[in-house]
Amino acid sequence: MNALRRHRALSRIWASDPGLRGWFTTVNHTDLGRMFLAVAVFFFVVGGILAMLIRAQLASPRSAFLGPDHYNQVLTMHGTIMMFLFAIPLFEGLAVYLLPKMLGTRDLAFPRLTAYGFWCYVFGGAMMVFSLLAGVAPDSGWFMYPPLSSTIGAPGINPDFWLIGITFVEISAISAAVEITVTVLRYRAPGMSLSKMPIFAWYALVTAVMILTGFPPLILGSILLELERAFGMPFFQVAAGGDALLWQHLFWLFGHPEVYIIFLPAAGAISTILPVMARTTLMGYGWIVAAAVSLGVLSFGLWVHHMFTTGIPHMGLAFFSAASTLVAVPTAVQIFAWIGTLSKGRPSLHLPMLWLLAFFATFVIGGLTGVMVAIVPFDWQAHDTYFIVAHLHYVLIGGFVFPMLAALYYWMPHFTGRKTYFKLGNTAFWLVFFGFHGTFLLLHWAGLLGMRRRIDTYEAGQGWEAINLIASISGFVMAIGFALVLIDVVINAVVAIRGSRDPWKAGTLEWAMPTPSAPYNFASLPHVTSRDPLYDDPELPVRLARGEGYLGDPGRARRETISVEIASGAPRYITVFPGNTALPMLMSAITGLFFLGMLLKTYWLVPISASGVIACALYWVWSLGGTTREGPLPVGRGPDLLTAAETADPPGWWGSIFLLLANGTFFGSLLFGYVFLWTIAPNWPPPNFAEPGLGIGLTALAGAALTALGTRWRPGAALLFAAPGLVALAVTGVMTLMLVPDPTAHAYDATLWVLIGYGLLHQPWHS
Amino acid sequence: MIATLWWVLLIGATLIFLFVAGLIVWAWRRPPGEVSERRFVVWLGLAFPITVLVALLGYGLVVGERLLPRAGPEVVEVRAEARQWEWRFGYADAPGRETENLLHIPAARPVDVAITSIDVIHSFWVPRLAGKLDAVPGHVNVLRIEADRPGRYEGLSAEFNGVGYRDHRFTVIAHDAEGWQTFLQGETP
Numbered sequence: 001m002n003a004l005r006r007h008r009a010l011s012r013i014w015a016s017d018p019g020l021r022g023w024f025t026t027v028n029h030t031d032l033g034r035m036f037l038a039v040a041v042f043f044f045v046v047g048g049i050l051a052m053l054i055r056a057q058l059a060s061p062r063s064a065f066l067g068p069d070h071y072n073q074v075l076t077m078h079g080t081i082m083m084f085l086f087a088i089p090l091f092e093g094l095a096v097y098l099l100p101k102m103l104g105t106r107d108l109a110f111p112r113l114t115a116y117g118f119w120c121y122v123f124g125g126a127m128m129v130f131s132l133l134a135g136v137a138p139d140s141g142w143f144m145y146p147p148l149s150s151t152i153g154a155p156g157i158n159p160d161f162w163l164i165g166i167t168f169v170e171i172s173a174i175s176a177a178v179e180i181t182v183t184v185l186r187y188r189a190p191g192m193s194l195s196k197m198p199i200f201a202w203y204a205l206v207t208a209v210m211i212l213t214g215f216p217p218l219i220l221g222s223i224l225l226e227l228e229r230a231f232g233m234p235f236f237q238v239a240a241g242g243d244a245l246l247w248q249h250l251f252w253l254f255g256h257p258e259v260y261i262i263f264l265p266a267a268g269a270i271s272t273i274l275p276v277m278a279r280t281t282l283m284g285y286g287w288i289v290a291a292a293v294s295l296g297v298l299s300f301g302l303w304v305h306h307m308f309t310t311g312i313p314h315m316g317l318a319f320f321s322a323a324s325t326l327v328a329v330p331t332a333v334q335i336f337a338w339i340g341t342l343s344k345g346r347p348s349l350h351l352p353m354l355w356l357l358a359f360f361a362t363f364v365i366g367g368l369t370g371v372m373v374a375i376v377p378f379d380w381q382a383h384d385t386y387f388i389v390a391h392l393h394y395v396l397i398g399g400f401v402f403p404m405l406a407a408l409y410y411w412m413p414h415f416t417g418r419k420t421y422f423k424l425g426n427t428a429f430w431l432v433f434f435g436f437h438g439t440f441l442l443l444h445w446a447g448l449l450g451m452r453r454r455i456d457t458y459e460a461g462q463g464w465e466a467i468n469l470i471a472s473i474s475g476f477v478m479a480i481g482f483a484l485v486l487i488d489v490v491i492n493a494v495v496a497i498r499g500s501r502d503p504w505k506a507g508t509l510e511w512a513m514p515t516p517s518a519p520y521n522f523a524s525l526p527h528v529t530s531r532d533p534l535y536d537d538p539e540l541p542v543r544l545a546r547g548e549g550y551l552g553d554p555g556r557a558r559r560e561t562i563s564v565e566i567a568s569g570a571p572r573y574i575t576v577f578p579g580n581t582a583l584p585m586l587m588s589a590i591t592g593l594f595f596l597g598m599l600l601k602t603y604w605l606v607p608i609s610a611s612g613v614i615a616c617a618l619y620w621v622w623s624l625g626g627t628t629r630e631g632p633l634p635v636g637r638g639p640d641l642l643t644a645a646e647t648a649d650p651p652g653w654w655g656s657i658f659l660l661l662a663n664g665t666f667f668g669s670l671l672f673g674y675v676f677l678w679t680i681a682p683n684w685p686p687p688n689f690a691e692p693g694l695g696i697g698l699t700a701l702a703g704a705a706l707t708a709l710g711t712r713w714r715p716g717a718a719l720l721f722a723a724p725g726l727v728a729l730a731v732t733g734v735m736t737l738m739l740v741p742d743p744t745a746h747a748y749d750a751t752l753w754v755l756i757g758y759g760l761l762h763q764p765w766h767s
Numbered sequence: 768m769i770a771t772l773w774w775v776l777l778i779g780a781t782l783i784f785l786f787v788a789g790l791i792v793w794a795w796r797r798p799p800g801e802v803s804e805r806r807f808v809v810w811l812g813l814a815f816p817i818t819v820l821v822a823l824l825g826y827g828l829v830v831g832e833r834l835l836p837r838a839g840p841e842v843v844e845v846r847a848e849a850r851q852w853e854w855r856f857g858y859a860d861a862p863g864r865e866t867e868n869l870l871h872i873p874a875a876r877p878v879d880v881a882i883t884s885i886d887v888i889h890s891f892w893v894p895r896l897a898g899k900l901d902a903v904p905g906h907v908n909v910l911r912i913e914a915d916r917p918g919r920y921e922g923l924s925a926e927f928n929g930v931g932y933r934d935h936r937f938t939v940i941a942h943d944a945e946g947w948q949t950f951l952q953g954e955t956p
Contacts, residue, residue, distance in 0.1 A: 068930040141927045147904065148887040148929055153851075238905030244888055245903060280799065284808045291812075309890060309925075310901045311908030314835060318828055325820045333812035335787070340807030343794035357791070364787050368780035371820070375827035377834055378772055380898020384890065384925045448773075450894045454927040682905040 001553075003545040006523050009554040014106075014519040017580050025580040027111035028519050032118050033097025034415070039122060040090040041486075046129065047081035050074050052479055055439075059472035061460040071456035072139035073158070077132055079142030083258065084166050085125050087400060088211075091265040092117070092176040094407065095204045097415075099180065101510035102198045104189025104528060106521045106561040109182040109651050110175075111577050112620065115584035117175035123592040124168035127599070131161040138162035141454065143255070144225070146236040146247050151229050160599055163226045168595045170215050171588075174662055177211035180204050182654045186563045189509065190550060190571040190638070192528040198508045199282060202289045203268025206296045210261050212658055213300070216666035218254035220673070221247055224754070230601065233743050233750035235673075241747035243681035245310060246673055252303035253669070260299040260327075262396065264292060266403035267334055270356060273410045274338055276506045277353040278345025281532065284337040291330035291337075298327050308379045317376050324374035331367060335360075350504075351425050355406035358433050362398025366391060369444065384454075387447030390440045397436060405432075405485065410504065412492065417515035419499035424488035431481030438474025442467045501541065507532025512541045524552030524636060525562055528569070552636045562635065563644065563651065574633060575644045575651060578624050587616040621652075670758065674751050686748035690739040696732055703728030726763055733760045769898070772830055779819070834897070834911065843878045845870065849889035849902040849924065852931030861951045868937040873947035874917040880910045890926035893939050899925045914941035 001009075016026035026032060053074050057066045066074065096114055100107055108114055131137040138158045140149035149159045184205040188197065225247065227233045234240035236247050275282045282288065304312060304320040312320075338360075347353060369391040373379045382388060409425060443451075446467045451458065458464060502511040512534055513521060524547045530536050537543075547553065550571070551560055559577035564570060590612040597605030632640035644650040678684060703725045710722025733756045743753040790811075844859035847870065856870045872878045882891045884902035892899035893912060900910040914920060924935035942950060 068933065072930065140929075145888055145926075148927070153887045153929055243905065245906070283802075284804050287804075287808045287812070309899050310903060311906060314831065317831070321827065322824055325824055328820060329813060329816050332816040333808055336807045336811040337804075339787075339790050339794050339811075340802055340804065342791065343797045343807075344799060344802045346799040347795055360791055361788070364784055365780075368783060371823070372776045372780065375772070375776065375823060377769055377827060377831045377898065378776060380834075380900075381769055381773075381894070383899055384927075450923070452923060452925055455933045457933060 001547065003523065003547070006545070006547050006552065006554065007518065010520040010523060011518060013554060013557060014559055016519065022580075024585050025582045027107075027115045027578060027580060027584065029096050029100055029108045029111065029114060030517055030519060030521075032114045033093050033095075036089055036093025036096055036118055036121070039118075039125065040086055040093055043081050043085040043089070043125060044482075045486075046132075047078055047086055048479060048482060050078040050081065052475065054078060055472040055475035057457065058468050060469065061458050061465055063457050066456065068456040069139070070135075072141075072454075073132070073135070073137040075454060076138045076140060076142055076162075077128070080138065080162065080166070081128065082396075083142065083262075084169055085121075085128065087262045087396070088173055089121055090404060091207065091262070092121075092173065094265065094269075094404075095180050095208075096176065098411070098510060099183055099201060099204060100187065101513065101517065101521055102508050103183070103187060103201060104192060104509040104512075104522065104526050104533075105183075105187045106525070107187075107559070107577055108179050109187055109575075110179050110655060112581065112584045113175045113179055113655075116588050117172035117179070119585045119588035120175070120591060121169055121172035123588060124165050124172070124595070127165040127168065127592075127595070128161060131158070131165070136161065143251055144247070145251075146225060146228070146244050150225065150236055151232075152237075157599070160226065160229060163222045163229070164595050164599045167219055167222045168592065170219055171591065173211050173215055174659075177208040177215075177662075178655050178658045180208035181212070181658045182651055184208070185566050186572075186651060186654060187561065187575070188564050188569055189526050189528045190562055190564055190569060191526075192564070192569040194567055194569075195286075196528060196531050196569070198531065199271040199285060199288060200268040203264050203271070203292050206292045207261055207264045207268075209658075209661075210257050210264075210296050210299070212662040213665045214254050214257035214261060216254075216662050217250045217669040217672075220666055220669045221250035221254075224250075224673070226598070227750070227754070230598070231744065233753065234747050235677075235750055237747075238682055240745070241677065241681055241683045241686055242750075243677060243747075245307075245680065246676055248307055248310065249303070249676060250669060250673065252306045253300070255306065256303040257296075257299045259395070260295050263399045264295065266359075266400045266407075267292065269403050269407040269410075270338060270359065271334075272508070273352050273406055274356055275341050275345065276410075276504050277350060277356065278342050278347040279505070280341060280345030281507075282337070283340040283344060284333075285531070287333055288337055291333040295327060295330045298323065298330070302327065305374060305379075308376055309383050321374055321376050325371055328367065328371055335364070350409075351420070351429065352406040352410040354426075354429055355402050355409065358429070359398055359402040359406065362394055362402060362436070366394030366398050370395060382447060384452060385447035386443045386451045386453060389453055390443040390447060393436075393440045397440075408485075408489070411510075412489065413499050413503045414510060414515050414517070416493045416496070417498060418492060418496040419503070420492055420496065424484055424491070428481045428484035428488055431484060432478050433481075435474045435476075435478025435481050439471045439478060443471055446471075502534065507535040509533055512544060514541075514545075520559075522549065523547055524549030526550075527637065547636070550635050550637050553634075556633075562641070571635070571638060571641060573642050573644050573647045573650075574635065576624075581623075583616060583620060583623075587613060587620070590616060667758065670754065674755070677747050677751065681747065683746075684748070686746040689748070690736065690752060692736060692739065696735050696739075699728050699735070700732040703732060730760060730763050733763075769830070772827070775826070776823075779823070783819070837911075839877065841876050843873055843876055844881065845872065845878060846881045847883075847891055847902070849882070849884040849891070850886050851929055852924075852935040854891075854922075854924075854935075854937040856937075858951070861953070864951075864953070870922065870937060870939045871947070871950050872912070872914060872939060872941050874914045874941040874943055877911055877913045880912060882908045882910060887928050888926050889924045889928050889935070891922070892925040893920050893922040895920050896939065901926055912939075914939070917941050917943045917946065 016022040016028050016031055057063050136158050138161055140154055140159055147153050184201050224235045228235050234242045236242045236244050271282055302320055302323040305324040373382055446464050449463050451464050523545045526549050550562055561575050562571050563573050563575050565572050590609050594609040632642055634640050706721045706725025710718045710725055737756050740749045740752050743750045846857040848855045854868050856866045858864050882900055882902045884904045889902040890899045896912040896914055900908045918941055920939040922937040922939050
């Protein structure tokens with residue numbers, strides 16, 4: 001079989017459906033990665049237009065362009081869209097597109113889950129856009145502090161769009177995170193041990209695990225706040241035993257890791273691109289991995305630095321101030337390792353490198369102002385002023401958008417298979433760079449002059465007019481620059497001439513394939529022996545196309561790839577992927593109905609759509625997996641391998657483990673909330689505690705014992721013991737609920753309801 | 768004291784920025800060849816930031832400690848209660864006295880403001896007198912302020928609180944000793 005015939009055979013197996021239908025049934029990571037990126041860019045444009053409305057309003061004092069009502073919606077949605085609908089999905093899109101190619105495999109671990117996550121993102125995002133167009137968008141600030149975002153401050157539907165829409169979108173973040181984690185750990189080219197992984201994969205792994213542990217507190221907070229708004233369960237109302245500060249803790253438990261969830265993928269792109277631009281290899285690979293991991297861990301320990309002005313005790317402040325400055329250390333390790341890489345190489349000034357230099361100039365300033373606000377007495381002055389606005393844009397645009405633009409220009413030849421021909425990109429670069437600093441550099445000063453964040457307009461004569469006018473004009477220059485980038489990309493994608501396969505002379509595997517890539521990525525899978533396989537063997541792409549690697553024989557006519565041992569990268573088993581299906585889109589549409597029912601308070605829709613989702617999920621699991629034993633199969637090289645269905649730890653098992661990690665964090669956050677209310681909320685203890693009698697206690701004990709016995713003893717006993725055990729546990733839950741008749745009476749009662757609800761929801765799955 | 772802190776931060780940050788920028792220029796112009804990984808990662812990446820940060824933290828802690836409210840015979844106690852979009856102030860030395868959007872304090876004496884809210888979260892901020900502290904429903908936070916000389920000082924709400932946020936302000940009037948006595952006796956000086 002020659003290379004062309006192999007290509008045709010593999011394409012028949014792996015291709016998405018032709019035409020319009022293909023958009024809805026594709027489960028291919030290349031397609032879905034591109035779709036993710038395109039939708040994320042769409043939301044960047046929407047968020048950017050909102051930013052321009054803000055700058056238009058603030059250009060002059062006493063402006064009547066937007067009233068406070070509309071201004072607050074625009075402001076809230078700008079932050080919300082940029083954080084949740086642009087930054088996170090852009091990372092997901094990039095990882096979905098790149099990871100399998102860099103890791104030398106053919107698709108992500110769970111192709112249908114990729115599609116499900118994508119459609120949840122699209123439907124949830126559409127909800128948010130609708131609220132904006134209908135003029136009922138959330139208006140309580142992107143941080144949604146109750147009581148302002150609760151029924152007291154916002155009786156309308158506006159905050160419900162945020163709480164429900166964003167929770168819906170977060171399903172896509174959680175699915176992508178599970179997907180990325182399992183892919184990086186198990187789906188690599190044979191021979192690629194953890195220490196030979198491309199550095200981007202390390203960053204993606206750390207980011208994904210952070211999403212799994214960082215998002216659950218926010219999802220919990222959103223559910224609690226929605227329960228308060230919809231059913232009057234007073235988690236955040238101080239008079240009934242709640243506490244508004246609980247939201248701030250849950251929100252920033254998510255919100256600070258979120259900053260690093262955004263920065264780390266960008267750092268991953270820098271660590272990948274910079275060495276190639278400097279024609280050398282990365283300095284301090286091990287140090288950089290350690291730095292990324294420690295950033296991930298540390299970022300969970302400093303959420304309180306967003307709350308320095310809420311009246312936290314001084315020693316608490318000192319601890320979190322120290323933790324906040326400490327994150328500068330792993331960041332510095334990376335920065336200096338990158339500079340070291342530059343110094344040992346021969347850097348050349350291509351467009352991606354230009355964006356990386358803009359990153360250095362901008363991000364270092366943002367990092368230094370970040371250290372400033374970590375010093376508590378200074379923060380007491382700067383907090384909630386334009387100093388913070390300027391700081392966070394230096395960090396997020398400098399630390400995320402600029403590196404992502406470098407990534408865009410670096411991987412564009414891969415996306416399109418064409419040479420960058422038109423040089424519009426350089427003009428765009430200078431417009432964005434000067435526009436950005438013109439907008440935000442002086443705003444630091446406005447903040448120190450006392451200009452508060454989030455005011456909809458201001459009086460003349462406070463010394464802010466010139467600064468704001470310059471900021472607005474520069475803001476529009478930056479917007480024109482971004483528009484030019486978009487035009488540049490479109491023109492180059494459509495009309496530029498075909499380019500060579502590896503234009504930057506990079507060493508990683510994504511360049512070891514023809515571009516734009518075929519749906520199966522690699523005609524045969526490489527055996528990897530170093531971090532830069534293409535430097536060791538420039539002929540590798542040709543040899544892979546000839547079928548000299550693993551799984552080069554498409555004879556079994558199904559989508560196959562190889563899963564490896566986590567640490568060593570030794571081949572373990574063959575994974576068979578599912579084919580094209582509209583099931584993920586259907587299931588996310590039904591999931592959308594569930595959220596819509598909550599939003600519109602049409603509660604009959606909720607159980608119906610929930611059953612629909614369960615039915616889809618059951619069909620989903622049933623429709624895959626072998627029904628016959630195949631035994632070890634040849635894979636072209638090395639020993640024969642079993643298929644995943646015949647092994648003890650198939651990918652689904654690993655996916656469940658990481659989903660359970662997220663679930664466990666969710667439960668942990670719930671317990672944290674309970675303890676927080678108990679110890680901090682002013683109106684505790686509650687007037688009456690639920691007092692479980694001996695009956696409930698015995699039932700619970702018996703249920704737990706029977707269930708444990710049934711699931712651990714021997715398979716035959718499961719039904720005999722576990723089933724009555726589970727029933728007993730369910731009865732305990734219901735009996736306890738009956739002890740707490742009114743969840744709206746006190747936060748204690750409301751918390752008990754949620755705890756028992758969580759337990760009952762997990763009952764049927766326990767066995 | 769905070770002004771000094773700011774200048775220290777600004778000058779330090781500028782020096783570090785120039786150092787990093789200079790290093791990049793040096794790295795760019797240097798002919799290619801192996802360099803010491805240890806020098807970049809361990810000395811510049813670890814030792815340098817740790818030294819700077821430890822010094823800075825200690826300094827910030829000392830400044831913060833000095834700004835804390837401490838008990839003393841001179842201390843005047845007032846109460847600030849925020850709501851959408853108004854501030855009400857009460858006085859320990861003049862029970863029953865309540866002023867709206869106008870806080871009277873004596874000059875040259877430490878004043879402890881007990882801050883709370885009755886609806887959403889607000890923040891009490893008089894930029895020229897002290898940093899800001901949040902008004903959280905159900906909690907009372909105490910902020911120490913002190914005006915060096917008599918006069919009027921602008922006060923602001925510094926936590927977003929809805930459509931009236933922009934104009935949610937108040938004024939602090941610092942009296943001399945005589946004016947403060949007059950105020951406490953119930954007359955508007």
